[in-house]
Amino acid sequence: MSVAYKSIQWNRFKITYDILLWVSIALYIALFTWSAHLMGPDLDMRGLQIRAYGSAAFLLLHVILSIGPLCRLDRRFLPLLYNRRHMGVTMFLLGLVHVIGFNLAKIPLLDKIPSINKFPLKTTGALTWYHDFGNLDPIVSLFAGNTHYESFIRFPFESLGVIGLAILFLMAITSHDFWLANLTAPIWKGLHMLVYVAYAALVGHVVLGAIQTNRHPILTIMVGLGLVWITAIHLIAALRERKGDRPVANATPAVDNYVEIGSISEIPDNRAKIVAVAGERVAVFKYDGKVSAISNVCQHQNGPLGEGKVIDGCITCPWHGYQYLPETGGSPPPFAESVPTFNVRLEGDRIFISTIPNPPGTQTPAAPIHPGMEGRA
Amino acid sequence: MNSFAIACIPHLMRVISIYLTIGAIFSIPFVTFLIRFVDPSARGLAIGFRLLIIPGVCIFWPLFVWRLIRRKQTPTERNIHRLRAQQNAA
Ligand code: FES
Numbered sequence: 473m474s475v476a477y478k479s480i481q482w483n484r485f486k487i488t489y490d491i492l493l494w495v496s497i498a499l500y501i502a503l504f505t506w507s508a509h510l511m512g513p514d515l516d517m518r519g520l521q522i523r524a525y526g527s528a529a530f531l532l533l534h535v536i537l538s539i540g541p542l543c544r545l546d547r548r549f550l551p552l553l554y555n556r557r558h559m560g561v562t563m564f565l566l567g568l569v570h571v572i573g574f575n576l577a578k579i580p581l582l583d584k585i586p587s588i589n590k591f592p593l594k595t596t597g598a599l600t601w602y603h604d605f606g607n608l609d610p611i612v613s614l615f616a617g618n619t620h621y622e623s624f625i626r627f628p629f630e631s632l633g634v635i636g637l638a639i640l641f642l643m644a645i646t647s648h649d650f651w652l653a654n655l656t657a658p659i660w661k662g663l664h665m666l667v668y669v670a671y672a673a674l675v676g677h678v679v680l681g682a683i684q685t686n687r688h689p690i691l692t693i694m695v696g697l698g699l700v701w702i703t704a705i706h707l708i709a710a711l712r713e714r715k716g717d718r719p720v721a722n723a724t725p726a727v728d729n730y731v732e733i734g735s736i737s738e739i740p741d742n743r744a745k746i747v748a749v750a751g752e753r754v755a756v757f758k759y760d761g762k763v764s765a766i767s768n769v770c771q772h773q774n775g776p777l778g779e780g781k782v783i784d785g786c787i788t789c790p791w792h793g794y795q796y797l798p799e800t801g802g803s804p805p806p807f808a809e810s811v812p813t814f815n816v817r818l819e820g821d822r823i824f825i826s827t828i829p830n831p832p833g834t835q836t837p838a839a840p841i842h843p844g845m846e847g848r849a
Numbered sequence: 850m851n852s853f854a855i856a857c858i859p860h861l862m863r864v865i866s867i868y869l870t871i872g873a874i875f876s877i878p879f880v881t882f883l884i885r886f887v888d889p890s891a892r893g894l895a896i897g898f899r900l901l902i903i904p905g906v907c908i909f910w911p912l913f914v915w916r917l918i919r920r921k922q923t924p925t926e927r928n929i930h931r932l933r934a935q936q937n938a939a
Contacts, residue, residue, distance in 0.1 A: 476890055476891070476892040476893055476895065477890050477891055477892075477895055477898045478895060478897070478898055479895065479896075479897025479898045479900075479901050480897065480901070608855070609859070611858065611862060612854075612855055612858045612859060615854060615858050616851050616854035616855045616858060619851040619854055642908070645904040645905040645908065646905050646909075648898070648901055648902055648905075650888065650890075650891070650898070650902050651902070651905055653888065653890065653923045654887070654888060654912070654913075654923050655909070655912075656924055656926050657926045658926065750929065750930060750933055751929040751930075751933070752928060752929045752930045754930075767928075767930040767931075769928050769930065771925065771926070774926070774928075811930075812930040812931060812933075812934040828933065828934075828937050829930045829931075829933050829934040829937070830934055830937075830938075831934040831935065831937075831938045832931065832934065834934075
């Protein structure tokens with residue numbers, strides 16, 4: 473048995489966060505259209521709105537892509553990580569409005585409300601604005617209007633936008649935990665890694681769109697700066713992570729399948745040290761005068777168990793609170809999740825762990841810390 | 850305008866819409882009662898959750914049809930520790 477699914481896991485913090493997000497987006501769109509209108513009073517309002525929604529989605533994509541590496545560089549960004557999915561869905565909706573527009577009074581069910589017309593909340597989408605004329609279906613016009621796939625400069629930037637939006641759509645509809653569990657974490661993660669393909673396509677969409685419609689080069693420069701920023705923080709975070717991930721197995725050769733991973737005194741009570749053993753991270757916990765080691769990967773969504781604490785005798789995942797007993801790696805009944813465990817041996821204050829994982833749920837005795845062991849070399 | 854593209858795109862759109870329509874039809878019995886055979890975590894009424902997954906079911910419906918036929922449930926991820934533990938146990 474596991475936790476039953478809910479629709480959206482809103483709590484007070486997430487509600488505040490979502491309100492902040494939506495208010496900032498509304499402000500951005502208002503500011504964008506207003507300032508662009510000031511600079512070019514003869515520009516068509518509908519064209520401006522299309523760009524306002526498109527650029528809001530593109531900016532939000534930069535924020536979303538920055539969250540992962542920023543969290544790896546500084547844990548204070550973590551709250552943003554827990555709310556990233558709401559941002560992703562919001563970004564997709566902005567992109568969708570950019571393409572098909574929005575009219576409050578035409579939304580099914582809402583259109584039945586007689587006073588709905590009093591709220592003239594509507595905006596034109598690029599599909600109607602650029603492709604809905606003549607006798608061709610707008611979708612056909614979108615794909616058949618420009619087929620210069622062989623040319624770089626004349627490449628149909630609309631198709632790049634469609635690729636980007638299709639990926640954002642796939643990500644948005646699979647953002648619920650149900651999909652993570654049912655597609656399995658590697659496939660789900662692979663699918664969500666496509667966000668980088670979407671980013672590349674959208675960079676092309678914005679830059680080529682700007683070149684082909686003779687916009688000011690400032691837009692291209694800004695997209696370039698964004699690209700430099702995204703690449704730089706990813707590289708820095710990856711380098712930092714690689715440093716911390718050197719497998720201990722290489723540092724101290726395994727003797728009878730045990731490797732030394734450090735000393736008891738370096739682990740605070742009820743906390744863990746994370747080390748890479750057997751090709752994956754292992755969390756070595758110190759609690760109740762004992763040391764236990766379990767695989768670092770939470771069965772729920774691969775959360776880092778070693779960044780959690782021992783609460784009420786259970787290792788508690790820092791992401792969503794799934795719990796595991798340190799000596800079996802199993803969740804306390806009635807839950808059925810379990811992770812592999814590792815045998816632990818103490819010599820003086822040195823900790824040795826087995827390089828061979830035990831099957832999830834195996835009873836694995838913790839290594840007791842005898843008086844005087846701690847701090848003794 | 851490319852006449853080949855103009856001729857092909859409507860056909861492609863038709864194929865996509867047929868696929869999605871089958872998915873939409875399948876999603877109704879799936880989210881109402883079939884879902885508990887593939888994922889025991891889908892318990893209780895949870896109407897919001899059931900509505901929320903419909904768009905995804907319209908796309909990934911063949912996966913669930915397959916799992917229902919094979920009587921399979923949500924799989925447990927196989928990471929390297931789990932694989933090694935399994936090998937060693939064997
Ligand atoms: S990842 Fe969700 S509880 Fe561990």
